[in-house]
Amino acid sequence: MAKLEDVAKLANVSKTTVSRVLNHRGYLSQKTIDRVHAAMRELNYRPNVIAQQLYKNQTNLIGILLPTVANPFFGEVTLELERRLYQLGYKVLIGNSMNDPSKEADYLEQLLNKQVDGLIVGTHNQGIQEYQNLNLPIVSIDRIVNGDIPTVASDNYAGGRLATERLIERGAQKIIHINGPQSLPITAARRREAYEDVMNAHHLTPLTYEVDFNIAETVKKQKLAQILAAHPDVEGIFASNDTDAALLMQLAAERGLRIPEDLLLIGYDGTKLVRELVPQLTTVIQPVDQIAATAVKVLQERIAGQPTKAEYILPVQLSVGTTA
Amino acid sequence: MAKLEDVAKLANVSKTTVSRVLNHRGYLSQKTIDRVHAAMRELNYRPNVIAQQLYKNQTNLIGILLPTVANPFFGEVTLELERRLYQLGYKVLIGNSMNDPSKEADYLEQLLNKQVDGLIVGTHNQGIQEYQNLNLPIVSIDRIVNGDIPTVASDNYAGGRLATERLIERGAQKIIHINGPQSLPITAARRREAYEDVMNAHHLTPLTYEVDFNIAETVKKQKLAQILAAHPDVEGIFASNDTDAALLMQLAAERGLRIPEDLLLIGYDGTKLVRELVPQLTTVIQPVDQIAATAVKVLQERIAGQPTKAEYILPVQLSVGTTA
Numbered sequence: 001m002a003k004l005e006d007v008a009k010l011a012n013v014s015k016t017t018v019s020r021v022l023n024h025r026g027y028l029s030q031k032t033i034d035r036v037h038a039a040m041r042e043l044n045y046r047p048n049v050i051a052q053q054l055y056k057n058q059t060n061l062i063g064i065l066l067p068t069v070a071n072p073f074f075g076e077v078t079l080e081l082e083r084r085l086y087q088l089g090y091k092v093l094i095g096n097s098m099n100d101p102s103k104e105a106d107y108l109e110q111l112l113n114k115q116v117d118g119l120i121v122g123t124h125n126q127g128i129q130e131y132q133n134l135n136l137p138i139v140s141i142d143r144i145v146n147g148d149i150p151t152v153a154s155d156n157y158a159g160g161r162l163a164t165e166r167l168i169e170r171g172a173q174k175i176i177h178i179n180g181p182q183s184l185p186i187t188a189a190r191r192r193e194a195y196e197d198v199m200n201a202h203h204l205t206p207l208t209y210e211v212d213f214n215i216a217e218t219v220k221k222q223k224l225a226q227i228l229a230a231h232p233d234v235e236g237i238f239a240s241n242d243t244d245a246a247l248l249m250q251l252a253a254e255r256g257l258r259i260p261e262d263l264l265l266i267g268y269d270g271t272k273l274v275r276e277l278v279p280q281l282t283t284v285i286q287p288v289d290q291i292a293a294t295a296v297k298v299l300q301e302r303i304a305g306q307p308t309k310a311e312y313i314l315p316v317q318l319s320v321g322t323t324a
Numbered sequence: 325m326a327k328l329e330d331v332a333k334l335a336n337v338s339k340t341t342v343s344r345v346l347n348h349r350g351y352l353s354q355k356t357i358d359r360v361h362a363a364m365r366e367l368n369y370r371p372n373v374i375a376q377q378l379y380k381n382q383t384n385l386i387g388i389l390l391p392t393v394a395n396p397f398f399g400e401v402t403l404e405l406e407r408r409l410y411q412l413g414y415k416v417l418i419g420n421s422m423n424d425p426s427k428e429a430d431y432l433e434q435l436l437n438k439q440v441d442g443l444i445v446g447t448h449n450q451g452i453q454e455y456q457n458l459n460l461p462i463v464s465i466d467r468i469v470n471g472d473i474p475t476v477a478s479d480n481y482a483g484g485r486l487a488t489e490r491l492i493e494r495g496a497q498k499i500i501h502i503n504g505p506q507s508l509p510i511t512a513a514r515r516r517e518a519y520e521d522v523m524n525a526h527h528l529t530p531l532t533y534e535v536d537f538n539i540a541e542t543v544k545k546q547k548l549a550q551i552l553a554a555h556p557d558v559e560g561i562f563a564s565n566d567t568d569a570a571l572l573m574q575l576a577a578e579r580g581l582r583i584p585e586d587l588l589l590i591g592y593d594g595t596k597l598v599r600e601l602v603p604q605l606t607t608v609i610q611p612v613d614q615i616a617a618t619a620v621k622v623l624q625e626r627i628a629g630q631p632t633k634a635e636y637i638l639p640v641q642l643s644v645g646t647t648a
Contacts, residue, residue, distance in 0.1 A: 069403050075394045076394045078418075082393075083420060091417050092418055113372075242601075
């Protein structure tokens with residue numbers, strides 16, 4: 001394999017000149033540049049990209065740390081993030097960090113060790129010390145990390161209000177909401193606030209169950225079945241997300257409940273995939289494209305050392321199917 | 325920020341010794357190792373990982389290039405690949421390469437430039453020159469690249485046979501199969517062979533439609549609607565994948581066709597997500613965990629320069645719902 005000195009020799013320039021051509025640094029005549037390029041082509045020279053990264057102190061890598069790409073919402077967010085970052089010259093490292101704070105800490109170490117230029121995080125782990133470093137090039141999606149790191153999220157309060165008002169308009173009074181544990185610092189907690197505010201405003205009694213997103217599907221199904229069994233008179237459910245809503249559809253059918261006649265049901269997320277697979281589900285659509293575009297824009301600002309806001313809230317909309 | 329020489333000074337050793345501790349190279353007494361680690365801790369020293377990679381000539385990065393993580397099959401495959409590779413000390417770079425041969429070529433350049441230690445590819449692009457380099461640390465999933473690069477796939481012929489036999493057993497005679505374009509070098513083409521063999525063995529006329537996986541959903545829906553309209557007497561459909569099957573369920577409902585009474589339907593892939601969202605769909609389950617485990621094992625063998633087989637074929641099974 002050809003080396004840098006072979007290129008220098010053939011082009012009749014110094015090794016420093018070849019290095020400057022490779023790194024686009026310093027003044028060089030077009031003639032010199034052309035001669036070096038011609039020598040590289042002739043020798044089929046491959047620059048040592050790792051050495052160039054070392055020199056430039058940047059890797060053009062962005063880490064994305066989300067609970068799991070196998071979830072339709074995070075899968076579509078990852079696709080859109082990667083598509084946009086690739087156009088900007090970045091490649092994307094992913095980590096599926098569900099239930100694994102040590103993995104999240106590991107990715108942060110990577111950032112601190114300059115193995116990636118920036119991080120986009122959306123995991124649910126807590127108490128990770130490394131986030132205390134200020135002004136890191138980090139953007140959070142759907143999660144509040146701390147006051148320093150900007151959060152990009154859809155308007156969860158508006159989504160919670162849309163869903164609850166829809167269930168009430170359709171005639172439900174006994175309405176249950178399912179959300180994640182209140183201890184988690186996730187923006188989805190605002191759906192619960194909105195649900196409880198709307199219920200109270202209508203003189204209805206809110207009842208929120210906490211079911212952790214990160215638990216195994218069989219355990220989740222059991223928990224949802226227990227909720228249905230404990231409330232045979234429930235008239236509406238505002239679920240945490242669309243996959244939970246799909247589980248509730250099955251469980252309702254097993255109990256002989258017809259949807260929407262006996263039970264109204266609304267999901268959350270409204271991904272393209274779920275709207276394709278379960279078009280009958282009424283759900284709140286999170287704007288995946290806008291979330292990804294905003295996260296990338298804000299991350300670029302962080303990398304450039306520009307000021308950013310604490311939060312970026314994006315609009316949601318209701319997708320009306322037949323379940324509510 | 326502390327430098328390597330600061331660590332050397334405080335530990336009262338040479339810079340070379342600190343470097344050997346960092347890279348686990350050469351003979352070192354435990355006393356020296358401990359003294360260097362203590363100095364690193366005291367100075368909060370962060371090793372330059374990029375420089376270490378340059379020294380070791382490896383990045384501990386693996387590239388994964390699949391059509392899109394937003395597809396449930398590729399999303400679950402990516403999750404399982406990343407989980408296994410992370411346990412082996414690798415991090416994962418992803419690229420969603422659908423319809424983009426230049427992006428695929430770009431990732432291959434990365435491999436050739438030693439920016440990644442290996443690649444797992446499952447894209448549908450063709451004619452990429454870089455694959456002609458022999459013995460590259462590449463593994464293909466579901467796709468035949470060339471005779472040199474090993475392919476990991478489920479038993480598509482057995483899957484095609486299972487699906488077609490099921491439709492015939494349930495009483496269908498006019499059965500349509502939908503598959504990708506025959507020009508694509510994908511292992512899914514073997515489902516078509518199996519379908520046509522089983523139909524012929526039962527003295528039934530096979531009819532395969534080619535619908536490209538990579539086209540936009542609206543265009544795909546239109547094409548599938550045209551197929552249904554052209555064959556009002558069709559009794560069974562063996563679809564390319566589960567999301568196409570879900571589209572066909574909607575289109576059938578729009579035409580007033582009841583499933584399974586008027587039309588039997590079988591999908592393909594059988595991901596956890598689709599079985600959760602559309603449990604009524606009869607489908608062929610590809611063994612995602614086994615595919616990922618095999619791809620990782622074979623990639624390790626390629627990286628180590630060990631011989632590998634041309635193909636690794638993994639068993640499928642039928643998931644019986646109510647649609648067929």
